[in-house]
Amino acid sequence: MTTDPWGRVDEDGTVYVRTGEGERVVGSWQAGAPEEALAFFRRKYDSLVTEVELLEKRLRSTDLSATAAMANIDKLRTAVKDANAVGDLDSLSQRLDKLADRAEERKVEQKQAQEQARSQAREIKERIVAEAERVAVETTHWKSGGERMLQLIEEWKKAPRADRPTEQALWKRMSAARNSFSKRRKTYFANLDQQREGVRAEKERIVSEAEALSNSTDWGPTARAYRDLMQRWKASGRADRSSEDKLWGRFKAAQDVFFDARNATFAERDAELRVNAEAKERILAEAKDEIPGISDPRRARARLRDFQEAWEEAGELPRDVRDQLEGAFRQIEDGVRRAEDAEWERTSPEARARAKDTVDQLSTAIAGLEAKLEKARAADDARRIKEHEAALEARRSWLAEAEKALDEMS
Known part of the structure; x- marks a missing residue:
């Protein structure tokens, strides 16, 4: 009988493997020496070792899912348990137990x-979704809002699940x-179309x-009517382009x-x-x-009437010079009117009375200041002397102007 630490071959060629549960038959060998039989079944064991090592490596260095790892472990458990191989099958089972523990850890992770x-x-x-709901409720920029809604749909499709x-609720x-x-x-564009x-229809009218x-x-x-129509046009809004x-x-x-037609008629006119x-x-x-040289306002008014009559008889003016010439003639009329107003003011009884009252008031004020000046001089009060002299000088100047104006009204 030929033996091995993990198996043996008896005299009739039956091959056994040793496990923690005892020996079991894994095959028979009739074609050669017993050593060849053990070598053959050890190679089968080595194949199992290779599969276990490969699974260990995948679980250690790749993102193999826990579900896939457990499926492979269960498959190898069955293979090891029923293996027709000679080797340390118990140690392989223990390695698979460790792999199962690691797979459970990975499952949790x-x-x-x-x-x-x-x-x-x-x-x-x-x-x-929140942004889409905001766009749906708040946006009135329809083009950019529609583009953003499409972008959000694409973002949804690309986002993880x-x-x-x-998923269904969102x-x-x-x-x-x-x-x-x-x-x-x-709805907006339907209302806009309406x-x-x-x-x-309004612009048609x-x-x-x-x-x-x-x-x-x-x-x-008619020109005013066209201006009104233009205002109505602007106020009515915009139709389709x-x-x-x-x-x-x-x-x-x-x-x-x-x-x-109007411009042509006016140009001809x-x-x-x-x-x-x-x-x-x-x-x-x-x-x-002529008129500015006439000193007597009444004569100036009479001469102005002659010019006004001639002005009216000359007829209508062209539009391009109308304002200029009419304005210049009004200036002459305004000058005559101002001269008449000044003459009336100068010769009216009320104006003479006001001028006489002014002369009387100034004369009285001057007499009072002269008396105060004499008192200040008698008291040798230099400050008051200076004040009264300055006041007298001013009022005597005013009195001379007032007397001149009164003389002109006489």
Whole structure:
């Protein structure tokens, strides 16, 4: 009989392996020497050792899941238990027990990591959903809001997955936010279309009125009517772009017809009125040269009437010089009126009375100051002497002016 620390071959070629539970038959050998039989079954044992070592290495150096590791361990347990091999099968079982312990540890670690990952995924997706809900409720910038909603959907798809109930609940909120935004946007543009249709109808009416006025020759009222129509146009808002452009083209064309005709008529009229302008320029020059030299306001008023009559007879002025010439002539009229007002002020009884009262008051004040000055001189009060002399000088100057004005009124 040939033996080995972990097995033997008896005389009839039966091969045994020794385990903690005793011997068991692993095979028979009839084709050669017993040593060859033991070597053959030891190689089978070495294969098992290699598989165990490989699993140990994978569990130690890779991210092999605990579930996969336990499946491999269970498979190897069965293989070792039923192995037709000669070797230390008990030690292999013990190594597999240690591997099972390590797999259980990994199971706990992986569960913790999974819970952490799901928690992080939940936080990420809750943030995405919260922003989507904010966009759905608050945003009125529809283009940028729609783009952001699409971006959030893509962020959701790329984000890690949480647990199934959380995923379903958050996706329900996400979908509701997207639908709410789409509904609000659709309602807005539906209302906007309705508003624009109202604007378009109003501008159709404005354009129709403008076109009806385009051939009018009632220049002043029609020009004011066009200004009113323009105010209505601006206040009515905007229609859709296509209608807006077409309606504005019609409105502008109607205006141009009227104003071009008016400008042509005014230009022709201004040319005819140029002779009137030349006549009024001569009248203005004569009036400027003559009237300022007349000292008597009544004579100046009489002469002004002659110029005013000539001015009226000269006729209407062209628009380009109307304000300039009319303004210059009004200055001459204003000068005559100021001279008349000054003459009336100078010769009126009320004015003479006021001037006489001023002279009397100043004379009385001067007499009083002269008396005070004499007292100050008698008292040799230098300060009061100086004060009274200065006051007397000022009032004597005022009295001379007041007496002059009173003489001119006499």
